[in-house]
Amino acid sequence: MTSTIDSPPPYEEVILHPKSDMYPYPPPHTMASPPPPSYSPSPGMTGYWGQSGVYPQCGGPGPGFPPTGIHTTTIPTLSAGLPTANTDMENFFSYQWDSTSIRHAFIRKVYLILTAQLAVTFSVVAVFTFVEPVKKFVIKYPGIYWASLVVYFVVYCILLCCKEPRRKFPCNLVLLGVFTLALSYMSGSISSYYSTKAVFLAMGITAVVCISVTVFCFQTKVDFTSCGGLLCIAAVLLTIIGIVTAVVLSFQYVPWLHMVYAAIGALVYTLFLVYNTQLLLGNRELAISPEEYVYGALSLYIDIVHIFFFILQVSGAATD
Template sequence: MTSKADNPPSYEDALHHPNYGSPPDGPQRRSPLPPPPPYSPGGGTYPGPPGYWGQEGVLPQAAVWASPGLPSPGRPSTVPTLSAGVPPSNPGDVGDFLSPQWGSTSIRHAFIRKVYFILTAQLAVTFSVVGVFTFVDPVRQFVIRYPGIYWGSFVVYFIVYCILVCCKGPRRRFPWNLLLLGIFTLALSYMTGTISSYYETKAVFLAMGITALVCVAVTVFCFQTKVDFTSCGGLLCVASVALMIIGVVTAVVLSFQYVPWLHMLYAAIGAIVYTLFLVYNTQVLIGNRELAISPEEHIYGALSLYIDIVHIFLFILQVSGGAAE
């Protein structure tokens, strides 16, 4: 027995209202939907919510569950996502991540070039003065006859060195630091030329050649080695104190004409110690070690290398000059 609401519409109603009701052979509204086939690309099924389409453990369509940034737990790795076809990493992001590192590296390289440019100018002035004091005989005789100028240059060297070390910041004082560096270079050049005037020309040239070879070898070694010499500051401090004590003992012994070859031993030890200082200061200049100098301290970096090289030359000059005698 059916009610009136279940009877089909009349011909007039169906003609004037075509959307009225459901087609005679269409599915009823209360009939359950047919379940989709199970989806198991990885050998299992998705642990779906109970009662979904009347079944448990059936994976719905990917478009239903896929949402950007919220991956469903247990989703098989073969289910396509919204990022399919996009490269896993963006080259622009990687470049932005590495840009500070590359920027600091370029700053360090520019700093090294500036330091070596200043150092080259200093060494050119120093060895030009050494050449004049060695080859020009009147100048050579003048500096030997008046040693007071040598001690005056030593005082200027010491005072200017203390000023440069204590006020080594180049910011707002760069012209003054550069002027003081020029005065310091001239004072040390005069001292070096005066000492060189007491030796033969052959010994001076031999000391120049050995110094150049040592500097090139140390620079190549510091740029290639993985050994960190910047952590040996205490050892170098002890070596410098020992060198000072040996120098005092040598001066006392030589004043009494004992052990005439002792000054050559002292000079050899001094050359070794200042070579180690050159290694230390070069690695501090290069960076990427335990200790590194600031890229803004190019005056101080050039000053450190310059003093090491000049002292290596003077010690080697004493050895070569003593051997020539």
């Protein structure tokens, strides 16, 4: 309970006789309070009506941005001075496109030269096969065949050992033409010792083998360019088997041995054709430089002609 002194007065008394000292009211303001600090705008900033100390106009720099006329310092970042990702990708695809177009032009050039060489060779073979006087002349004078064999080896060694003739345009075409004529004459001379049926059969089988190998090399993901050592061993073994076969056949011990040798030789040179074809593509472990188009056409041409020689031996023995 509260005491009488602490209890509030009645309502009527308060209305009729108010007393200011009955409760502690706050004292009246005798002097004005200091105004709040005014807004001091930055240089070049004015208010809506040209007054200072109010909000800046619309369109000016907002909070966090430097005022107009003040220079700022650029902070370097980690990517400063480096090309953007888009530039790197554009350069990468441009390089890929250029290299791919150069490689395609190189392949077209190689196969164009190879087509011309094969056309000359098989035209000479057809002449030596169908024209009887030419066939009899070759059989009567075998010295021309040995002369063409010597020219073939000499020009082949020049094209392999000397790199300059392969890159100088007039010189490499002349050497390649001489080499093609020498090997074509050799092919015609060998074909004149076989029947027409055996020659046509060998030409057909050679064409099928070469087309199949080319399609296989362009489609497969297997890399045969890393098997150069094995192919060299196979070539050495083929040479040894050839010498043994020549000795054995001279004594007529095993008459069918030359067919086995011819089949092995056709298989080995087919593998060489696969190897040299993949060297042209450029997307394997090893590749030929686009400047070496003469060497590329030369390697394919020799492989195809040797496949024809070995298949001709098999077909000739089969038809006889």
